[in-house]
Structures are given as C-alpha cells and as structure tokens.
Amino acid sequence: MSLPLTSQVFLEVEDLALSYGKSAFGLAGASFSARKGEVIALLGPSGCGKTTLLNLIAGFLVPDHGSIRVAGRSLRGVPPHRRDMAMVFQNYALFPHLSVEKNVAFGLEAHQVPRQEREPRIADALAMVGLSDSRTRYPRQLSGGQQQRVALARAMVVRPSILLLDEPLSNLDTLLRKSMREEIRQILDRTGITAVLVTHDQEEALVVADRILLMSNGKIEQIGTPEEIYERPRTEFGARFMAVENIMAGSVCSGDTAGTTVNTAIGQFKCTPCDVVTGANIKIAVRPERMHIVAATSGSQSYENRVTGRVVRSTYHGTYRRLLIAVHGMELIVHAPVSSDDSEYSGDVQLTWRPADTHVLLQ
Amino acid sequence: MTAGATDKAGISWLPGRQAGLALLLAPALVYYFVVLFLPQLEIATASLMAADGRFPVDTNFRRFVTDPFFLSILWRTVRLSVISTLLAVIVAYPIAIYLSQPWRRWRAVVAFAVITPIMISAVARSYGWVIILGPAGLLNQAITGLHLGTDPQHLLYTETGLVIALTHLHLPFMVLPITAALQQIDPSILRASRILGAGSMRTFWRVTLPLTLPGITAGATIVFCLNGSSFVTPALIGGARIPMMSFLIYQQGLDVRDWNFASAVAIVLLLSTSTIVIAHLIWSGRRQRRAAGAA
Numbered sequence: 001m002s003l004p005l006t007s008q009v010f011l012e013v014e015d016l017a018l019s020y021g022k023s024a025f026g027l028a029g030a031s032f033s034a035r036k037g038e039v040i041a042l043l044g045p046s047g048c049g050k051t052t053l054l055n056l057i058a059g060f061l062v063p064d065h066g067s068i069r070v071a072g073r074s075l076r077g078v079p080p081h082r083r084d085m086a087m088v089f090q091n092y093a094l095f096p097h098l099s100v101e102k103n104v105a106f107g108l109e110a111h112q113v114p115r116q117e118r119e120p121r122i123a124d125a126l127a128m129v130g131l132s133d134s135r136t137r138y139p140r141q142l143s144g145g146q147q148q149r150v151a152l153a154r155a156m157v158v159r160p161s162i163l164l165l166d167e168p169l170s171n172l173d174t175l176l177r178k179s180m181r182e183e184i185r186q187i188l189d190r191t192g193i194t195a196v197l198v199t200h201d202q203e204e205a206l207v208v209a210d211r212i213l214l215m216s217n218g219k220i221e222q223i224g225t226p227e228e229i230y231e232r233p234r235t236e237f238g239a240r241f242m243a244v245e246n247i248m249a250g251s252v253c254s255g256d257t258a259g260t261t262v263n264t265a266i267g268q269f270k271c272t273p274c275d276v277v278t279g280a281n282i283k284i285a286v287r288p289e290r291m292h293i294v295a296a297t298s299g300s301q302s303y304e305n306r307v308t309g310r311v312v313r314s315t316y317h318g319t320y321r322r323l324l325i326a327v328h329g330m331e332l333i334v335h336a337p338v339s340s341d342d343s344e345y346s347g348d349v350q351l352t353w354r355p356a357d358t359h360v361l362l363q
Numbered sequence: 364m365t366a367g368a369t370d371k372a373g374i375s376w377l378p379g380r381q382a383g384l385a386l387l388l389a390p391a392l393v394y395y396f397v398v399l400f401l402p403q404l405e406i407a408t409a410s411l412m413a414a415d416g417r418f419p420v421d422t423n424f425r426r427f428v429t430d431p432f433f434l435s436i437l438w439r440t441v442r443l444s445v446i447s448t449l450l451a452v453i454v455a456y457p458i459a460i461y462l463s464q465p466w467r468r469w470r471a472v473v474a475f476a477v478i479t480p481i482m483i484s485a486v487a488r489s490y491g492w493v494i495i496l497g498p499a500g501l502l503n504q505a506i507t508g509l510h511l512g513t514d515p516q517h518l519l520y521t522e523t524g525l526v527i528a529l530t531h532l533h534l535p536f537m538v539l540p541i542t543a544a545l546q547q548i549d550p551s552i553l554r555a556s557r558i559l560g561a562g563s564m565r566t567f568w569r570v571t572l573p574l575t576l577p578g579i580t581a582g583a584t585i586v587f588c589l590n591g592s593s594f595v596t597p598a599l600i601g602g603a604r605i606p607m608m609s610f611l612i613y614q615q616g617l618d619v620r621d622w623n624f625a626s627a628v629a630i631v632l633l634l635s636t637s638t639i640v641i642a643h644l645i646w647s648g649r650r651q652r653r654a655a656g657a658a
Contacts, residue, residue: 059557059558079557081558082560085558087554089551090551091549091551093551093552094552094555106561107560111560154555155559158559158560164558
C-alpha cells in the first residue's frame with residue numbers, strides 16, 4: 001500500500017533499549033517510526049529482539065532507556081491497558097472460559113463501550129473474520145485457524161490505535177498460513193489500521209508489511225520496503241536472511257555513479273554503485289534465481305557478469321531446479337527454470353547475471 | 364482431539380480395557396471395602412439399634428433431631444467448617460499467587476512454611492495454638508504490648524480461636540490446588556486481558572479467578588471435609604465448652620458409653636457433610652462441562 005508522503009508520523013520509537021543481564025534477547029537501541037495506517041514488520045531470527053521490541057511497545061516490558069510516542073504522546077509509565085492498543089498472540093491466547101462472542105466482547109467491556117454499541121460491533125468483527133455462525137462456541141471447539149480469527153476479531157473490535165501481531169501465523173500449517181496472511185493483509189488495508197507485526201517468516205513480512213525492520217542481535221540491520229529488503233540487502237546478515245545465497249569476498253577495483261567493479265577469486269564483476277573506496281575489501285551478493293544458465297546451443301541472452309562452471313548437483317523443487325555449480329573451487333547456487341530439456345543443466349555450463357542484481361554488502 | 368486414535372492406541376498388554384482397569388482397581392476396592400465400607404456398615408447398623416438391642420428403631424435419630432442442644436452442635440460444626448473454608452480461600456489465594464510466580468526469591472521458604480503443618484502431628488500443632496491463643500499467650504501479649512487492647516482477649520475455648528486454628532491446620536490443602544491452577548494459566552492470556560484494556564483488578568476478577576475456580580473448588584471440598592471431621596483441634600481448643608460433632612461422638616461413645624447414639628451422630632455428620640460436598644461437586648461439574656463447551 002503506497003501512502004502519501006505527507007502522512008504524519010504516528011508511532012515513534014527512539015533509541016529503545018532493554019538488557020536482560022547476560023541473555024541474548026535484549027534490545028540495543030532501536031529507532032524507527034510509522035505513519036498512520038502503515039504496517040511495519042519486525043523480521044529476524046529467534047533471539048534477535050523483535051518480540052522484546054513488540055512487548056516494549058505493548059508496555060509488558062519497561063525499557064532501560066529510550067522513548068515510545070504515539071501521536072506525539074509519550075507512553076512512559078503508561079500501563080498496557082491504557083495504551084489503546086490490541087494484540088494478536090502466537091498461541092491465540094483466547095480466554096478458554098469464555099465463548100467466542102464473550103471473548104470478542106471482553107475488550108469492549110474493559111473499555112466501557114456503551115452496552116447498545118457493543119452488539120453491532122461484535123457482529124461486525126465476527127463477520128469480518130467469517131465466524132458469525134460460531135458465536136456461542138468455546139475456543140477449544142475451534143480449529144487453530146478459527147481460533148486465530150477470533151483472536152483477530154477480539155483485537156480489532158476495540159478499534160485500537162495500534163494493532164500488535166506477535167507471530168500470528170506460526171502455529172498454522174503452510175497452506176492455511178498462506179491464505180490467512182493475505183486475509184490479514186486485506187483486513188489491515190480495509191481498516192487502515194497502524195500495525196506492528198513480529199515474524200521470522202520472510203514471505204509473511206513481504207506479503208503483509210508496508211515496511212520491514214530487519215533485526216539481528218538486538219539491533220535493527222536495515223529498514224526498507226519489502227522490495228528494498230528483498231532486492232537490495234545492505235549487510236551480509238540481511239543478504240543471508242533474505243536467502244541471497246551467493247556471497248563472494250572481493251576488493252573494489254574501481255567505482256563511479258554508474259557502478260562498481262569488484263575483483264573476486266572467480267573473476268571481475270560489475271556491481272550496483274556504492275560509495276566504497278577503491279581497494280577496500282568487501283563482499284558481493286547475488287540471489288540464486290538471478291543467476292542464469294546460458295545454453296551452449298542456443299544464443300540465449302547473456303549479461304555483463306559471466307563465469308563458467310560445472311554442475312555438481314541438481315535437485316527438483318517443482319517451480320525451479322536448484323543447481324550447485326562449482327566455479328574454480330567456489331560453489332554457487334542457481335535456481336534455474338524447469339524446462340522440457342533439463343539436460344542442459346549438466347556438465348559444463350556458462351553462468352551469467354546482471355550488474356543490477358550484484359549487490360555490494362557493507363562490512 | 365481424536366478420541367478414536369487414543370482408544371486404538373490403548374494399553375495392549377492388558378486382556379481388555381475394562382478387565383484391565385478392574386484388575387488395577389481391585390486392590391484399592393478391596394482395601395476400601397474392608398477398612399471403610401464394612402466399619403461404616405457396622406456404624407450404620409448400630410445407629411439403628413436401641414440400647415437393649417432392639418432393631419430397627421429410629422430412637423437415636425429422633426433423639427438427635429428433637430434436642431436443640433444436639434442440633435446446635437451440628438449447626439456449629441457446619442458453620443465453623445464453612446467459615447474456616449472461606450477464610451482458607453482468602454488466606455491461601457495470595458500465598459498461591461506468590462508461589463506460582465517462578466521469579467519470587469523466597470518461594471522455596473514460603474512453600475516450606477505452607478507445607479510444614481502437614482508434617483507435624485495434629486496434637487503438637489493444636490497444643491501450639493493453645494499456647495498462642497491462651498490468656499497469657501503470644502497473641503494476647505502482642506495485643507497488649509502493641510496497645511491494641513487492654514484486656515486479654517478470650518480466644519481459647521471460643522469459636523474465633525477454633526476457626527483460626529482450623530484454618531491454619533488445613534491451609535496447605537487449599538494453597539496447593541490453587542497454586543497448581545494458577546501455574547496452568549498461560550501468561551499470554553493475562554497479557555491479552557491487559558492489552559485489551561483490562562486493569563489488574565478486572566484481569567483478576569474476569570480471567571484469573573474464573574480460570575482458577577476448579578482449583579478453589581478442589582481445595583474447598585478437601586478443606587471442608589477435613590474441618591468437619593477433625594477431632595484433635597476442636598477437642599483441645601473448643602473442648603466441651605464449644606463442642607463440635609466429632610467431640611460429641613467421642614463423648615457419647617467413650618464417656619457416656621452409648622455407642623448406638625454415638626453411631627447415629629456419626630451418621631448425621633457423614634450425611635450432612637457429604638450432602639454439601641456432593642452438591643458442590645455437581646455444581647462445579649456442570650460449570651466445568653459448560654466451560655468445555657458440552658452444553
């Protein structure tokens with residue numbers, strides 16, 4: 001969803017930090033901001049501090065220093081129940097002793113919404129997640145997907161200023177997860193709510209978020225749109241986490257605004273422009289699906305970066321073929337389209353890729 | 364939740380599920396039959412017998428229900444048992460909250476302090492309370508020492524003193540089930556309540572308390588039965604001045620030597636406590652089935 005640039009900053013997190021003694025789950029000074037209606041994903045492996053950051057925003061944890069502001073108001077000392085937020089939990093966290101409608105009504109009662117206003121809002125929220133028929137059922141009578149829908153309805157019904165989602169889809173099976181994440185995306189779009197989503201699933205972050213905060217070791221590695229995070233990783237961690245599997249060490253040979261030339265153990269490659277001085281030791285990264293096999297027979301298109309290698313292993317992945325290619329003692333991973341004649345993916349092959357797909361990583 | 368799968372995976376080395384279960388239950392059933400059912404049957408028989416051996420008669424029960432003194436003892440027993448049970452819930456709950464929080468520093472110490480009453484003989488414990496509650500006892504020394512009152516409070520041989528002692532005596536049986544119930548609550552459910560706008564009070568009344576109700580029910584049932592049937596503590600702290608049913612049975616049996624009337628009193632006590640317990644079990648069972656969504 002593209003937002004007008006004039007949109008005001010709504011959620012502001014500044015230099016937020018929390019340490020748990022020696023434990024690795026702390027947060028070391030995170031800053032970011034979100035506009036109204038924006039969906040932010042906190043993405044990273046377990047232990048990167050993303051859940052800590054979410055719990056700090058919710059008020060379940062108290063930061064060592066730093067500040068959180070919503071619409072200009074500081075949340076310092078504001079308890080969770082006065083933050084005007086709502087949360088969807090990984091394990092759903094429905095109230096087991098309450099029926100579906102009572103679960104949804106809980107937040108309305110707690111916020112002292114007038115009685116006559118509650119009923120239509122409960123009906124709307126349940127209709128939104130398609131559970132109007134299950135009002136009187138109890139959480140344990142519902143499937144995982146249905147429970148997560150109730151959790152979403154229960155959170156949305158209070159019309160929170162910020163919706164927090166903590167790994168909302170991790171407990172669902174793959175197919176359900178894919179359909180649910182699109183459903184969540186649609187609901188967030190329709191309601192225009194500001195949301196912060198915690199996930200370790202790259203695809204989930206790409207599909208659901210407007211902007212992604214890539215996190216590692218309690219720090220924010222990179223902030224960007226899904227396209228930027230996917231296409232232009234800035235650090236080696238970011239590249240590896242977003243499945244950019246081909247990472248080569250090299251040194252900068254020359255560079256200008258048009259591009260950078262880098263010397264590696266397997267040849268000299270043209271890369272995207274960057275402001276690194278000549279002679280500096282850096283790493284470059286290329287996604288497996290952006291490397292192409294040039295068929296020996298046909299005159300298929302070739303790009304500026306080229307190497308020759310030998311196919312060591314080839315595995316079938318349905319939509320693509322994953323090739324392990326040895327190039328002068330280095331191994332590269334290539335995802336090649338499945339074709340009618342897969343015999344061309346064997347023996348000696350020529351690899352080629354565009355300079356625009358070759359990224360210089362910050363050390 | 365597929366019950367069928369568990370059934371098929373049942374224990375295979377047993378001859379059959381029903382037969383196997385009966386085999387495993389047999390020792391307990393034999394034991395209870397010999398040491399509980401047969402003696403109870405004898406007491407029930409004795410209660411229906413007159414002093415001269417005539418049988419069956421309702422003289423003993425008639426005597427009990429027509430004498431206001433005996434009825435007052437039954438009423439006191441039920442009343443003090445209920446009061447002490449409710450008091451135990453109120454005292455036990457905060458302790459259980461403390462014990463259920465793993466980060467608490469003095470958890471082990473508090474847990475030990477709670478459990479010790481079970482490890483000490485009822486006689487020793489009750490004498491301890493006699494010393495504390497007595498006219499020159501610790502409690503009175505503290506009251507006068509802190510200028511909270513001038514005259515020594517009469518706690519020994521009073522219902523107040525008895526309730527205090529009974530509550531302490533049976534507290535562990537209330538603390539432990541409530542602690543277990545609290546530990547079973549998923550912390551994210553409490554967080555969900557907080558972030559949905561409920562303060563800590565609302566979260567307690569609407570989420571924590573309902574979810575621990577099975578623990579409270581279990582504890583209350585045990586403590587109520589123990590209160591109603593306890594003998595040593597009421598005998599030492601209440602004695603003959605405020606007799607309870609257990610003391611009346613003892614007195615009628617061993618002092619008056621009227622075994623038939625003592626048996627009738629025992630049957631009355633058994634029936635009244637079990638009526639209350641069964642009513643409670645039916646109510647809580649219905650509640651739990653409702654929560655499970657079977658209704």
